[in-house]
Amino acid sequence: MSAPLILMVEDDATLGTSLQQRLELEGFRVRWARSAREARAALPGAHPAIILSDIRLPDGDGEAVMRSHFANFGLVPTIFMTAYGDIEQAVRLVRDGALDYVTKPFDLDQLVDRFRDIVRRATPQAIGAGTPLGRSAAMQPVVETLSRAARVALPVLLLGETGSGKEVAARHVHDSGPRSSAPFVPVNCGAMPAELADSMLFGHERGAFTGAAGTHRGLLEEAGEGTLFLDEIGDLPLPLQVKLLRVLETRAFRRLGAAEERGFHARLICATNRDLESMVAEGAFREDLWFRINVITCKLPPLRERPEDIADLMASFAEAAAKENGFPGVSIEPSAIEAALAHAWPGNVRELLNRVQRAVALGANGTLTAADLFPDGVDAGRRQASGGDDIDGSLSDIREAAERRHIVAALAKTGGSTKDAADLLQVSRTTLWEKMRRYGIDG
Numbered sequence: 005m006s007a008p009l010i011l012m013v014e015d016d017a018t019l020g021t022s023l024q025q026r027l028e029l030e031g032f033r034v035r036w037a038r039s040a041r042e043a044r045a046a047l048p049g050a051h052p053a054i055i056l057s058d059i060r061l062p063d064g065d066g067e068a069v070m071r072s073h074f075a076n077f078g079l080v081p082t083i084f085m086t087a088y089g090d091i092e093q094a095v096r097l098v099r100d101g102a103l104d105y106v107t108k109p110f111d112l113d114q115l116v117d118r119f120r121d122i123v124r125r126a127t128p129q130a131i132g133a134g135t136p137l138g139r140s141a142a143m144q145p146v147v148e149t150l151s152r153a154a155r156v157a158l159p160v161l162l163l164g165e166t167g168s169g170k171e172v173a174a175r176h177v178h179d180s181g182p183r184s185s186a187p188f189v190p191v192n193c194g195a196m197p198a199e200l201a202d203s204m205l206f207g208h209e210r211g212a213f214t215g216a217a218g219t220h221r222g223l224l225e226e227a228g229e230g231t232l233f234l235d236e237i238g239d240l241p242l243p244l245q246v247k248l249l250r251v252l253e254t255r256a257f258r259r260l261g262a263a264e265e266r267g268f269h270a271r272l273i274c275a276t277n278r279d280l281e282s283m284v285a286e287g288a289f290r291e292d293l294w295f296r297i298n299v300i301t302c303k304l305p306p307l308r309e310r311p312e313d314i315a316d317l318m319a320s321f322a323e324a325a326a327k328e329n330g331f332p333g334v335s336i337e338p339s340a341i342e343a344a345l346a347h348a349w350p351g352n353v354r355e356l357l358n359r360v361q362r363a364v365a366l367g368a369n370g371t372l373t374a375a376d377l378f379p380d381g382v383d384a385g386r387r388q389a390s391g392g393d394d395i396d397g398s399l400s401d402i403r404e405a406a407e408r409r410h411i412v413a414a415l416a417k418t419g420g421s422t423k424d425a426a427d428l429l430q431v432s433r434t435t436l437w438e439k440m441r442r443y444g445i446d447g
């Protein structure tokens with residue numbers, strides 16, 4: 005795969021040069037436009053993974069460039085660079101579809117981390133049918149429901165906290181079913197600027213509105229016979245909820261400005277971390293749409309409720325991160341697994357992935373320690389896990405939780421061998437089996 009392309013729009017030669025050098029060092033390709041005119045000329049054929057743009061340009065502003073590009077070619081993750089005083093404009097830009105803005109002078113390390121995250125999220129190869137969703141007891145009913153869902157074309161609604169793996173689950177359903185060779189089209193409903201949302205979803209004909217220079221296929225059309233994944237469906241504005249409902253009822257839609265209808269053939273998967281039922285009760289989400297999308301419902305458990313998966317995920321994230329950084333391999337210290345098991349993971353699998361990637365990239369000697377994983381302090385993680393200074397649970401609850409964590413860590417260290425884990429824990433294999441059964445740990 006070629007290096008991700010960043011289209012940088014910046015008229016300041018000094019800042020532009022240092023950004024270009026640093027980004028290229030980090031493995032990105034950079035195309036540098038020094039004015040609004042150059043950006044407009046470069047954008048249509050460039051297909052950048054990310055746009056990094058100054059707001060004020062000598063011959064215009066980045067805002068106008070972004071709007072016309074989004075209107076004609078769809079959203080591209082865009083980060084604006086602003087000087088003090090442009091903040092109001094930057095906030096408006098984010099509301100209109102830009103991903104974020106940074107205030108000059110900004111921290112380049114953080115910007116590079118952000119870019120990596122954007123590229124990773126947009127790269128589907130890390131997930132799919134081949135991704136083990138999890139071996140834990142809490143994930144088993146989820147895996148079964150998703151496998152059954154893959155075989156039928158009914159709508160699926162995925163619920164769960166942010167970062168718990170809803171998009172991974174959606175791709176899994178798509179990749180495991182008969183539509184796997186057709187497109188999987190993810191749409192972040194929360195990130196669609198209101199005035200472009202119609203055109204992004206349904207497409208438009210040339211001249212359908214000011215600025216519509218050519219025809220544009222919308223996301224419904226892009227999905228073809230594949231899967232349309234509507235992430236953050238709870239953020240879909242009410243007028244669009246009405247339009248989506250009509251599409252689901254008639255299985256047809258119309259491009260903006262078009263006379264004829266087109267068939268909608270894709271399978272629908274929706275996801276949200278919001279409480280749709282309460283939204284329905286409050287009138288913020290249409291009940292009829294909720295009935296339509298809520299056919300097969302599946303709740304992804306938060307990572308803290310599936311501790312048996314933590315060691316597996318750490319191992320696979322560490323291996324991938326080592327490969328990405330050109331390291332021969334990484335060994336994970338038991339203390340790191342212990343610390344991970346004690347952490348509350350408010351950001352779920354995404355937080356684990358980010359922590360492991362950072363730990364592998366910055367750690368030394370090919371070993372991942374608890375301190376690498378929690379540079380902010382292992383104790384901070386523990387406190388969160390146990391709910392601050394509250395003394396919660398009896399002594400035996402706490403002893404059992406610690407015993408369980410220890411067994412999971414030993415099994416992870418021995419690659420699942422109960423014999424070696426029993427040796428490590430200095431108990432008989434029978435004792436180990438009994439405890440595994442009692443704590444619901446898979447062998």
Ligand SMILES: Nc1ncnc2c1ncn2[C@@H]1O[C@H](COP(=O)(O)OP(=O)(O)OP(=O)(O)O)[C@@H](O)[C@H]1O
Pocket residue numbers: 124125130131135136137138164165166167168169170171172173235275276277353354357
């Ligand atoms: N089983 C898994 N195996 C590998 N990676 C995973 C797994 N589950 C989640 N991830 C990774 O964790 C991150 C978050 O997952 P995902 O985007 O699916 O979560 P989400 O619930 O859709 O989050 P949000 O609600 O914020 O959209 C992604 O980088 C994803 O690749």
